[in-house]
Amino acid sequence: MFTRGALLYIGQRLVLIVFTAVAVSSIVFLGVHRLPGDALLNERRPDPAAEAALLHYYHLDLPLPEQYVRYVTGLLHGDLGESYVNRGVQIMPLLLREARVSAEVGAAAIVFTVGIGILLGVIAAVRQNTWVDYLATTTSVIGYSMPNFVIASLLFLLFGIGLYAWTGGALYYNSGWTGTYGTFDQILIPGFALGFPYASIVARLTRASMLEVIRQDYVRTARAKGLTSRVVVIRHALRNALIPVVTILGPLVIGIVTGSVVIENIFGIPGLGKEFATSILNRDYNIVIGLFTFYAIIIALANLLVDLLYTVIDPRIRY
Amino acid sequence: MSQPVLQIKDLKTQFFTDDGVVQAVDGVSFDLHPGETLGIVGESGCGKSVTALSILRLVQEPGRIVNGQILFRGDDIVTMSDDEVREIRGKDIAMIFQDPLSSLNPVLTVGFQIEEAIEAHRKVPSKMALSRAVELLKQVRIPAAESRVRDYPHQFSGGMRQRAMIAMGLANAPSILIADEPTTALDVTVQAQILELLRDLNRDLKTAIILITHNMGVVASLCTRVLVMYAGRVVEQGPVERIFKDPQHPYTWSLLQSIPRLDSDRHDRLLSIEGFPPDLIRPPRGCRFNPRCQFRVDRCLHDDPALMNVGPDQDAACWVTMRRALAPNGELRG
Numbered sequence: 001m002f003t004r005g006a007l008l009y010i011g012q013r014l015v016l017i018v019f020t021a022v023a024v025s026s027i028v029f030l031g032v033h034r035l036p037g038d039a040l041l042n043e044r045r046p047d048p049a050a051e052a053a054l055l056h057y058y059h060l061d062l063p064l065p066e067q068y069v070r071y072v073t074g075l076l077h078g079d080l081g082e083s084y085v086n087r088g089v090q091i092m093p094l095l096l097r098e099a100r101v102s103a104e105v106g107a108a109a110i111v112f113t114v115g116i117g118i119l120l121g122v123i124a125a126v127r128q129n130t131w132v133d134y135l136a137t138t139t140s141v142i143g144y145s146m147p148n149f150v151i152a153s154l155l156f157l158l159f160g161i162g163l164y165a166w167t168g169g170a171l172y173y174n175s176g177w178t179g180t181y182g183t184f185d186q187i188l189i190p191g192f193a194l195g196f197p198y199a200s201i202v203a204r205l206t207r208a209s210m211l212e213v214i215r216q217d218y219v220r221t222a223r224a225k226g227l228t229s230r231v232v233v234i235r236h237a238l239r240n241a242l243i244p245v246v247t248i249l250g251p252l253v254i255g256i257v258t259g260s261v262v263i264e265n266i267f268g269i270p271g272l273g274k275e276f277a278t279s280i281l282n283r284d285y286n287i288v289i290g291l292f293t294f295y296a297i298i299i300a301l302a303n304l305l306v307d308l309l310y311t312v313i314d315p316r317i318r319y
Numbered sequence: 320m321s322q323p324v325l326q327i328k329d330l331k332t333q334f335f336t337d338d339g340v341v342q343a344v345d346g347v348s349f350d351l352h353p354g355e356t357l358g359i360v361g362e363s364g365c366g367k368s369v370t371a372l373s374i375l376r377l378v379q380e381p382g383r384i385v386n387g388q389i390l391f392r393g394d395d396i397v398t399m400s401d402d403e404v405r406e407i408r409g410k411d412i413a414m415i416f417q418d419p420l421s422s423l424n425p426v427l428t429v430g431f432q433i434e435e436a437i438e439a440h441r442k443v444p445s446k447m448a449l450s451r452a453v454e455l456l457k458q459v460r461i462p463a464a465e466s467r468v469r470d471y472p473h474q475f476s477g478g479m480r481q482r483a484m485i486a487m488g489l490a491n492a493p494s495i496l497i498a499d500e501p502t503t504a505l506d507v508t509v510q511a512q513i514l515e516l517l518r519d520l521n522r523d524l525k526t527a528i529i530l531i532t533h534n535m536g537v538v539a540s541l542c543t544r545v546l547v548m549y550a551g552r553v554v555e556q557g558p559v560e561r562i563f564k565d566p567q568h569p570y571t572w573s574l575l576q577s578i579p580r581l582d583s584d585r586h587d588r589l590l591s592i593e594g595f596p597p598d599l600i601r602p603p604r605g606c607r608f609n610p611r612c613q614f615r616v617d618r619c620l621h622d623d624p625a626l627m628n629v630g631p632d633q634d635a636a637c638w639v640t641m642r643r644a645l646a647p648n649g650e651l652r653g
Contacts, residue, residue, distance in 0.1 A: 215379070217421040223377055224416075225436040225487065226409035235435075239426050314426055315471045 006311065009319035010304070017300040024296040025075055026068070028289045033064060037283070058084060071289070080290035085282045091290045095272065099294065102260055102271030108191025109198075109256050117199040118238075118245070121206025125241075126233055128211060136203065143200030148259050152193040152266045159189055190267040194259050198252050202245060209241040216240070243314050246306060253302035257295060323350035324494055324527055325374070325412075330387035332366075332373045339600040343369040343382065345551035353494065354525040356518075358542035358559070360532055360574065364596050366551040367531045371497050374529075375414055376404050410440040413488035417500035419480035423472035429456075429483045430468035436490040455486040459516060478509035485516065489524070496520075497529045502537060514540050535578055539563060547571045550597050550607040553626060557633030567635040567642060569614050606638070614644040 055061045080091040124136035159173035214237050222236040264273035279287035310317045328348050334341040344366045359367045372378045389396040416422040434448040456464035459482040502510040545562045547555040555568035566572045576590035594611040609619040618638045626634040
C-alpha cells in the first residue's frame with residue numbers, strides 16, 4: 001500500500017513525534033515546577049522529618065536539573081513515574097487504561113462527527129435550496145453555535161430524565177461508568193455531545209465543497225456516461241469533495257481531545273480528560289506532565305494519520 | 320438518403336437566471352444521418368455547447384429545455400424518463416468535452432473510468448471490463464496500454480487524456496459521438512492526431528460525429544456537413560465544400576474571412592467581426608446578426624429571417640445573402 005518514499009516519510013514523522021513529546025514534557029515539567037507552592041501543598045502537613053522523607057522518596061529534594069534528567073530518562077524508557085497523591089500507583093499503566101476509555105468515547109465522537117457531518121453536507125448539497133437543505137443547514141448552525149456542555153446537559157434532560165419519565169423507568173440513560181469498558185449507550189451519548197458541534201463544521205464544509213465539485217466537468221462526464229445519480233454523487237463528487245474536509249480533521253481531533261476534558265467530567269467518564277482536571281487540582285505533577293505528553297503524542301499521531309489519509313483519497317499527493 | 324439517426328426539431332433551451340431568461344438555444348433544427356460527420360461552428364456563447372448538452376439532457380440548472388423535440392431513432396429524448404435518458408447516455412450517444420484534464424476524475428484511474436462506462440450499461444465481469452478498457456486504449460493509440468490503464472489522469476499528457484476520453488466515449492460502440500471542442504485545449508500537432516483519430520473511427524466504426532468547434536479549419540478537416548450557429552440560432556447550413564466555397568450568410572462569410580491564409584499577401588489585414596455576440600436575454604430585433612453585419616439592409620432591422628434555401632442542399636437565414644451582397648453592382652449595399 002505504501003511506497004518506499006511513503007514509509008521513509010512516516011519514519012521521519014515518527015522520529016519528529018518523539019522529539020515533540022520530549023519538548024512538550026520538558027516545557028510542562030519546568031512550568032509545573034515553577035508554580036508557587038509545592039507538590040505537598042494540599043497534604044496535611046506531616047512533621048518535618050516525614051516531609052523530608054516524602055520529598056526524598058519522590059526525588060523532589062534533588063536540584064531541578066537533576067530531577068529533569070531523571071524525568072526525561074524515565075520518559076524515554078516509557079516510565080512516567082509515580083503519582084504523588086496515590087503513593088505507589090504507576091502513572092504509565094494508569095494513563096494507558098484511561099486512554100482506552102477516552103479512545104472509546106473519542107472514537108464514537110469522530111464517527112458522529114464524520115458520519116453525521118458528511119451525510120448532512122451531502123444531502124444539503126444534492127438538494128440545494130430545498131427544505132431538506134434548509135433543515136440540514138439549520139441543524140448544523142444549531143450544533144455549531146452550542147457548546148458541548150450545553151448539548152451534554154440537554155442530552156441528560158432528554159435521555160436521563162425525559163426518557164425515564166416517558167418509559168416509566170424501563171429505559172433511560174444512566175450516567176457514570178460501570179466498568180473499564182463503557183457499554184454501548186454510555187459511549188454513544190457522551191460521544192454525541194462531544195462530536196456534534198464538529199459534525200456541524202464538517203457538514204457546512206462538505207456542503208460547500210460538494211456544491212463546488214458537483215459543477216465540475218468530470219461530474220458532467222460521469223453523468224454523460226450514463227451512471228446513476230447515486231454513483232455520480234458518491235463515487236465522483238463526494239470523493240473529490242472530501243479532500244478539503246480531510247484538511248480540517250486534524251484541528252477537529254484537537255477539538256475533540258480538548259472537548260473530552262469537559263465532557264468526561266460532566267458524564268463522569270474515567271478517561272484522560274477527567275484525570276486532567278483531577279490531577280491539576282491535586283497538584284499531582286507527574287500525572288500532569290504525563291498527560292500533556294500523552295495529548296501531544298495523540299494529536300501528533302492524529303495529524304500524521306490525516307496526512308496519510310490524503311494520499312488514500314487523492315492519488316496526486318505522494319510523499 | 321437513409322433515415323436520420325437523430326432529428327432535432329425547433330429546440331429551445333433557456334436559462335432562468337436572476338437577470339432574466341437567457342435564450343441560449345432558440346429554435347434549432349437539424350438532422351443527423353448514420354455515419355455522418357456534422358460540424359457545428361460559431362463563436363463562444365452562440366449556443367453550440369448548450370445544443371450538444373441538450374441532446375443528452377445534461378443542461379444544468381437553471382437551464383431547461385422549454386420547447387422542441389430531440390428524436391433519437393424516433394423516440395423523443397425531451398419527454399423520456401430520467402432512467403430512459405440514462406440508458407441512452409454513453410451507450411447510444413456518447414459525449415466528449417473540451418478540457419480533457421478537468422473532464423476526467425482526478426482521483427480515479429483512467430482504466431477505472433473507462434470500465435465504469437462499460438459497466439454502466441452492461442453486466443460484465445470486471446476482468447472483461449479491464450481487458451476491454453485496454454483494448455479501447457489501444458484503439459485510440461495509447462502506447463503501453465496494459466500498464467497505462469492503471470495510471471491516473473494527471474500522469475497522462477494532454478493529448479493522451481483526450482484519447483482516453485474518446486476511448487471512454489467509444490466504450491459501448493455508440494451510434495453518435497458528440498465532441499464538444501475536442502481539440503481546443505490541445506497544441507496543434509496533437510490536434511491533428513486527435514482529428515485523424517476521429518476520422519478513422521468514423522470510417523471504421525461508422526460512428527456519426529457531431530463536432531462542435533469555433534475553428535473552421537477543424538471543421539474542414541473532419542466534417543461533411545456544417546451548421547453555423549449565431550446567437551442561439553442556425554444561420555446557415557450545408558455541405559462543407561459549399562459552405563467554404565460559397566458561404567451565403569454574412570456571418571459565415573466573416574468567419575471564413577477571419578482565418579489567416581498562407582497564400583494571401585502578408586500585408587493584408589485579417590478581417591475581424593466588429594462587436595460582440597448579442598445579449599441573449601434581450602436579443603436584437605430583426606436579424607440577430609444585424610448590429611454587426613456590414614451588409615445589412617432596412618429589412619434586417621425589424622424582420623427576422625428564417626432559413627431559406629440558397630443553393631444545392633444549402634440554407635441560410637439572411638435577407639441579403641453574400642451572392643447579392645458581393646454582386647458587382649453592389650445595389651444592395653447600405
